[in-house]
């Protein structure tokens with residue numbers, strides 16, 4: 001069962017998610033570009049929300065690339081018009097996830113909501129191709145937004 005605390009049926013949910021994107025998409029895009037994001041990459045956007053980063057990633061990786069956007073609730077990404085963007089209703093805690101499949105996995109403001117977050121981070125790390133990148137951005141409730149970059153390395157013990 002999900003431990004997500006917000007009411008997803010809330011009529012203002014889209015506004016809330018769009019506001020989040022307005023605040024953080026610029027910084028996220030800079031971080032993602034800094035990882036070398038380029039055409040042909042296969043990406044996973046976890047908890048894609050209103051879809052701003054998923055759509056941006058799809059445009060960045062181009063026709064040769066692929067973006068899988070997952071969320072418990074995908075209604076805000078029902079219409080996007082991109083052939084290389086796959087949207088999937090998916091619980092990152094419990095639903096199947098391919099291993100060694102992605103060059104880049106990004107999750108923002110998602111992992112903080114999960115009780116099993118350490119297990120989820122391990123699953124995400126296992127879903128990376130060798131040399132792939134896991135970018136997790138979560139709110140530091142002390143103030144600023146904190147970022148965690150984890151290159152896939154067996155030595156991390158993930």
Ligand SMILES: C[S@@+](CC[C@H](N)C(=O)[O-])C[C@H]1O[C@@H](n2cnc3c(N)ncnc32)[C@H](O)[C@@H]1O
Nearest residue numbers: 004020047048049071072091092093108109110
């Ligand atoms: C605070 S919103 C962040 C949305 C988006 N990542 C962003 O930063 O704009 C959290 C998102 O995570 C999704 N979510 C929560 N728990 C999830 C889970 N267990 N599996 C997949 N998505 C989840 C929610 O449905 C929601 O869309």
